[in-house]
Amino acid sequence: MIKDDWCGSMKNLKIYLVGFGNIGVGFAKILAKKAEAYRERYGLNILLTGISFAEGSYVSGKGIPLDEAIGYATARKLQKHKLYTNESFDDVIGKVDADILVEATPTNIDSGQPGLKHINAAFDRGMHVVTSNKSIVVDFHKLVECAEKAGLEFKYEATVGGGIPIFSMYRQCLQSQDVISIRGILNGTTNYILTRMYEDGLSFDSALQQAKEMGIAEANSSYDVDGIDSTAKLVILSNAILGTNHRYKDVKREGIANISLEAIQMAKKHGFAIRLIGQSDGRHLVVKPRLVSVRSPLNVGGTLNALEFETELLDTLTIVGKGAGSIESSSAVMSDVISIGSRC
Amino acid sequence: MQAVIEAKLFDKPGELLELLEPIARFNGNILSVSHIRELKSAGKIPARIELEVPDRRAFGDIINALEKKIEISNAKLNDIVEIKRKSFAVLLLGHVMDSDANDTIKRIVKCGASVSSFYLGIKNLELPSTAMLWVHIDDKKYDALMEELDKIAKEKKLMVIVE
Structure with a gap:
């Protein structure tokens, strides 16, 4: 008080x-x-x-x-x-x-x-x-x-x-129903790298270098690129919104370092982008690169974050906004x- | 009896007719048809038919006839889900050919899935390649397929990216 x-x-x-x-x-x-x-x-x-x-x-x-x-x-x-x-x-x-x-x-x-x-x-x-x-x-x-x-x-x-008011929105606007699952882009740095590969045809290494030069990625980029940051965020989201009691080690995690430009181009040719997606249905927590339809609301570019809630009454609800940044x-x-x- | 059938159709002339013909043949009465071009994804357009069928048997006949021609994603009879399928793209990265692509597809099919397309991107036989395939599976078998894909990835040192 x-x-x-x-x-x-x-x-x-x-x-x-x-x-x-x-x-x-x-x-x-x-x-x-x-x-x-x-x-x-x-x-x-x-x-x-x-x-x-x-x-x-x-x-x-x-x-x-x-x-x-x-x-x-x-x-x-x-x-x-x-x-x-x-x-x-x-x-x-x-x-x-x-x-x-x-x-x-x-x-x-x-x-x-x-x-x-x-x-x-x-x-x-x-x-x-x-x-x-x-x-x-x-x-x-x-x-x-x-x-x-x-x-x-x-x-x-x-x-x-x-800057996305995730927990406030949940507490204030979704009290009437249960959230069934959550998935989304939780890390702006990896999304920036994947966007540069998709839009400009850069290799992973060149896109990472560009992200470092722009101050978007740290000198030691492992925290972002290997999905560690996304994993921590996913656990917080899942525990706070789905009421789970998961820990960092419970998450199946795979980063983006092995994604080739050829893979990005193959996906693009068939109407997909590759994004690092964290998802939890309360039982399984996974952070992995995923194919996302270019028409999906989750397909946001640059350093944007996007989060999709599957809800009991509203079907899916997606919020998009600027992720990291002081x-x-x-x-x-x-x-x-x-x-x-x-x-x- | 009220029924709903949802399907994914190729964007080519006559595809919608393929969906409607068996319904008429087995005495289904179409109430509405939605064919939503704006939601076209990976070359396919979602379609939804609301219809009346005389009985469960007619509904089964319609579904069996349709399954030979098109990809049904969901089907309901009197609001009860009869079929729920997932159709999704899978991207494989690594030495896809050297690690026996034929075996990879067979293992996916063994989980109860069907594979409708397979595209291979290869620059040089010694370099890692990329393959993309479309997989369709009953919702109940999805988790087992994901486990098998994880096993395949580990054994064959492939990266598997699912839609």
Whole structure:
């Protein structure tokens, strides 16, 4: 529950942000730009009262000046800020005055750390949690249970589909029915590579190189290309929407690295594109390249993501939007924060 | 009795007639015909016929006659599903010929499937090739076919991409 902390007709909503990389800085940028609009529209005065990152932390009960913090982060001089201390998350979590922990550290599929530690510590201290960290896949149901037992909100919209409001749509628009299965394109990088192969006749290696040059793929592209990222997202989707209790290892996974240009061209000649598709019917979870009819709503190009829900009453429902990207993910984090602030 | 038949027709003159003729021959009364060109996929157009049949036997005769000529995807009698088939494309990547393409197709057919087309893309006998085939199978046998395709992929070091 948010502590009663009103400033006139305004409710103060205090945020402790952990992780000040692309998504964390993106979140701060959105807040800097939109803070006034949020005050007017929702009566929420959102303050960043703490930021922790690898080298230390900033803490201020009055709210950390956003433009300054963003400037130091962009210049990679976080330690030069006047609020800088070398205190770690463990030092700050016990004393920071915050209603919501925003967890934006990098994903660790193997151990889930340090994300899981941060989230559990926040629940222990009565904070709601919003995260963009796919590490929650390691212990999804335990985290949901912890939040429920403590009467706290746990939101993770940014973990799947970037800016596409998947979980919000499910919770708000599909309560009347069961979702039977889910399938879709969950990774923008692989979709970009397959699109360049399909449209421009590039080999896999050339398309990957182009994706790296454009900053769409990481230097170590295995996380995307081998379907690891899609797999983590599929498990989160399946567990959250189909109510399953699957883990990363339960997914049958195959990436796109062995797809030849000849295969793409053969598929194209017969009216198909090849896309990396994650799908779950609640029993079987699979991430594999699939032939997708060029007329299918799932056949989206570039870095777009697309997700198809097979539902009890609406037949299939498809949503398409920008997947990965710091602004898209940060925007999803902010929406979760506002949703909590508006309800509590 | 009310019946519905859904089929996939080649985009060529006379194909729709092939679908309608046995219905008339076995005393089916056509209520509506949808032939949706906009949904053409992989060279085939979905068609849906709503009809009345005098009895179950006439329905069976119509289905048996149709199955010899065209690909039926679904058939219902009085809202009860009688036939539900999946038809889909499969792409094979790797040494498709060297790993005995004939055996691969036989193993697919052994699962209860039929294979209607097979296209092979090959640049050089020493390089990996690509093959595309169209498979039709009863819905109930689909999972077993997928398992067999996984086995084939592992044994023959092929990548199998299914629609």
